[in-house]
Amino acid sequence: MAAERHPAAPPEVTCRGLSRTFYGRGGAVEAVRPLDLTFAAGETTALVGPSGCGKSTLLRLIAGLEAPTTGRVEIGGETPLAVRRRAGLAVGFQDPSLLPWRTVRGNVALALRLARQPADEEAVARLIGLVGLDGFAGSRPAALSGGMRQRAAIARCLVTRPGLLLLDEPFGAVDELTRQRLAQDLPRLWEARGTTTLFVTHSVTEAVMIADRVLVFSPRPADVVEDVTVDLPRPRRADIALSDAFRALTERVSAALSAGFAAAERPLAAE
Numbered sequence: 446m447a448a449e450r451h452p453a454a455p456p457e458v459t460c461r462g463l464s465r466t467f468y469g470r471g472g473a474v475e476a477v478r479p480l481d482l483t484f485a486a487g488e489t490t491a492l493v494g495p496s497g498c499g500k501s502t503l504l505r506l507i508a509g510l511e512a513p514t515t516g517r518v519e520i521g522g523e524t525p526l527a528v529r530r531r532a533g534l535a536v537g538f539q540d541p542s543l544l545p546w547r548t549v550r551g552n553v554a555l556a557l558r559l560a561r562q563p564a565d566e567e568a569v570a571r572l573i574g575l576v577g578l579d580g581f582a583g584s585r586p587a588a589l590s591g592g593m594r595q596r597a598a599i600a601r602c603l604v605t606r607p608g609l610l611l612l613d614e615p616f617g618a619v620d621e622l623t624r625q626r627l628a629q630d631l632p633r634l635w636e637a638r639g640t641t642t643l644f645v646t647h648s649v650t651e652a653v654m655i656a657d658r659v660l661v662f663s664p665r666p667a668d669v670v671e672d673v674t675v676d677l678p679r680p681r682r683a684d685i686a687l688s689d690a691f692r693a694l695t696e697r698v699s700a701a702l703s704a705g706f707a708a709a710e711r712p713l714a715a716e
């Protein structure tokens with residue numbers, strides 16, 4: 446059996462005065478206005494907010510894939526670039542960029558090699574099973590559905606045991622039942638490892654099911670309109686969604702989303 450590799454302790458993530466403005470022919474677009482945010486080590490946070498409010502840009506800034514216009518990000522006291530260089534963080538985007546000429550197994554295994562970690566066929570096979578792709582390990586991405594590709598990409602993110610996991614709508618193309626199953630199984634995995642996880646979702650139910658904390662953003666340029674602590678016990682089974690506590694939390698998140706929309710619409714209505 447392959448020796449269990451010990452993951453690094455999960456980091457705290459801080460954003461200080463972090464903003465990003467894009468300048469184009471149409472003028473300046475303030476995608477992220479100066480934000481001060483702290484994400485506790487080992488906590489899972491869901492980011493929800495209207496389309497175009499800057500969630501993906503925020504994740505890309507934290508991942509060091511985008512340079513801030515002002516402010517900075519620190520991941521356990523390090524810069525995103527330094528953390529990314531030693532494979533201390535993994536990013537999963539909505540559009541999974543799997544290598545088309547490699548099989549699912551090959552794509553997941555490559556992540557270990559790129560992170561300069563030892564090959565671990567057992568870990569690769571276990572994760573492929575966990576995301577429900579048993580039987581497809583030898584398939585190439587072209588032979589998979591969009592949702593299956595997304596799941597392969599999630600396995601690829603997890604295999605290197607990053608301290609920080611950044612997922613942008615990771616279940617966007619996955620069917621409802623598989624989504625529910627992943628929403629139950631994946632948090633168990635990253636809880637056991639104590640990963641700091643930030644994920645973007647448009648599903649309020651999924652946010653409450655998975656997260657320790659839900660941050661609700663207003664339309665662009667986004668402000669945090671609500672910071673909801675999800676103090677539901679774990680592990681969370683699907684039937685927790687029927688509880689009063691769960692319903693109260695989803696209602697609070699939905700109300701905050703609506704309030705954000707309403708606040709943003711007021712100046713328009715006044716015109």
Ligand SMILES: Nc1ncnc2c1ncn2[C@@H]1O[C@H](COP(=O)(O)OP(=O)(O)OP(=O)(O)O)[C@@H](O)[C@H]1O
Pocket residue numbers: 467468469474475476494495496497498499500501502503665
């Ligand atoms: N590379 C870029 N160049 C110019 N503008 C950009 C760029 N990336 C994002 N934007 C703009 O920044 C704003 C925020 O985009 P972002 O992708 O972060 O939103 P989002 O909250 O992730 O939306 P969605 O929920 O639809 O994915 C949008 O107005 C978008 O047009």
Ligand SMILES: [Mg+2]
Pocket residue numbers: 500501502613
């Ligand atoms: Mg986005």
